[in-house]
Amino acid sequence: MNEDSKSTKKAEKTDSIPVPPPLPQSGITILAHKLWVGNLDKRLTEQNILQFVIPYGEVVSFRYLIHKAGPDKGEPRGYCFVEYSTREVRYVCLVDFLY
Numbered sequence: 234m235n236e237d238s239k240s241t242k243k244a245e246k247t248d249s250i251p252v253p254p255p256l257p258q259s260g261i262t263i264l265a266h267k268l269w270v271g272n273l274d275k276r277l278t279e280q281n282i283l284q285f286v287i288p289y290g291e292v293v294s295f296r297y298l299i300h301k302a303g304p305d306k307g308e309p310r311g312y313c314f315v316e317y318s319t320r321e322v323r324y325v326c327l328v329d330f331l332y
Contacts, residue, residue: 266293266323270330271312279313286315289329290322 273282279297286292294316300308317323 266318266320267314267316268323268327268330269312269314273309273311273313275309275311277309282313286326289317289326291318292316293318 270282270286279295282297283292283295286295292315294314296314298310298312300306300310315326317326
């Protein structure tokens with residue numbers, strides 16, 4: 234079996250939604266229906282971020298993490314997790330974040 238036929242078989246097995254290549258500097262990671270959104274300004278509140286992510290679709294869960302100990306206790310960690318109801322909704326949000 235040559236390399237072309239191997240790559241064609243792999244492409245046939247993938248889901249119908251295209252997955253973008255990894256973007257290490259983007260601050261966004263794909264995990265099923267979840268998005269990890271990083272590099273957030275610590276002045277942003279949970280409400281500020283929710284106002285941005287809710288218009289894309291149904292948000293199943295949202296976690297905005299806060300330091301629990303140490304010198305930054307009570308301060309935002311600078312990232313959050315957003316879980317959408319479907320991969321399609323998550324993908325639309327992801328594309329809009331990136332482009």
